[in-house]
Amino acid sequence: MALLGLASVTTTLCQPSTKPVPVPSVPSTLNITTLTAENGFSVLECWSLVPGFTTSHQAGTSGAASIGIGELGSSTANATFSIIPARFNGGLHNAPAAQWVIFLSGLAHITLPNSTDKASIQGGKHGTILALDTSDVSNGHITDYPTDEVTTAVQIPLEDGKIPGHVKLHNGSCTPQEQNF
Ligand SMILES: *[C@@H]1O[C@H](CO)[C@@H](O)[C@H](O)[C@H]1NC(C)=O
Ligand SMILES: *[C@@H]1O[C@H](CO)[C@@H](O)[C@H](O)[C@H]1NC(C)=O
Numbered sequence: 001m002a003l004l005g006l007a008s009v010t011t012t013l014c015q016p017s018t019k020p021v022p023v024p025s026v027p028s029t030l031n032i033t034t035l036t037a038e039n040g041f042s043v044l045e046c047w048s049l050v051p052g053f054t055t056s057h058q059a060g061t062s063g064a065a066s067i068g069i070g071e072l073g074s075s076t077a078n079a080t081f082s083i084i085p086a087r088f089n090g091g092l093h094n095a096p097a098a099q100w101v102i103f104l105s106g107l108a109h110i111t112l113p114n115s116t117d118k119a120s121i122q123g124g125k126h127g128t129i130l131a132l133d134t135s136d137v138s139n140g141h142i143t144d145y146p147t148d149e150v151t152t153a154v155q156i157p158l159e160d161g162k163i164p165g166h167v168k169l170h171n172g173s174c175t176p177q178e179q180n181f
């Protein structure tokens, strides 16, 4: 009995140092809510990037799930960091260039003039979207920021508007089940 007690105490004490380092499971693909255009109107679609994730061998992120998000060359030296006030309404507008928008905090609510599809993009790990509905192809979308929190976002134009490889999963924004990480 005493021995058992000691054994269990020892186990407990050893736990912090022997606890296995969690190995993150590598998801197959990155699914991205995309604002694109169909017959001159902005639409929301869920895209799955092709090729999918691989395991990084780069120093500093070795073992991490990583995925290329497009060629970014000298013409995209103008990436932007924005701080958008709480309860701001961006109104109807087009993507200024085909670009990644990476919401870091806050909440962006996207609606469309010619569709009932909408998207709520929470800043953070699921905050990355593609905005491709430039004025040459679309009538635009409406973005408002309905919470009391400021929204921060990084916009990264795609090199020569070159759209990353993808397959369309469905109309409308990606679901939480499709961003399972
Ligand atoms: C930023 O880069 C995009 C994409 O190359 C380009 O279309 C746009 O004109 C640039 N904007 C500025 C302000 O330089
Ligand atoms: C698209 O939306 C605009 C702005 O609300 C409206 O004027 C236009 O009639 C709509 N077109 C269609 C085909 O729904």
Ligand SMILES: *[C@@H]1O[C@H](CO)[C@@H](O)[C@H](O)[C@H]1NC(C)=O
Binding pocket: 038, 043, 171
């Ligand atoms: C998806 O949206 C397009 C318009 O962008 C529409 O033509 C098509 O019928 C929709 N597909 C489905 C399966 O609802």
Ligand SMILES: *[C@@H]1O[C@H](CO)[C@@H](O)[C@H](O)[C@H]1NC(C)=O
Binding pocket: 027, 028, 029, 030, 031, 048, 169, 177, 178, 179, 180, 181
């Ligand atoms: C992306 O969607 C595909 C198809 O639904 C799914 O198999 C995959 O697990 C999703 N990826 C993530 C990271 O959730």
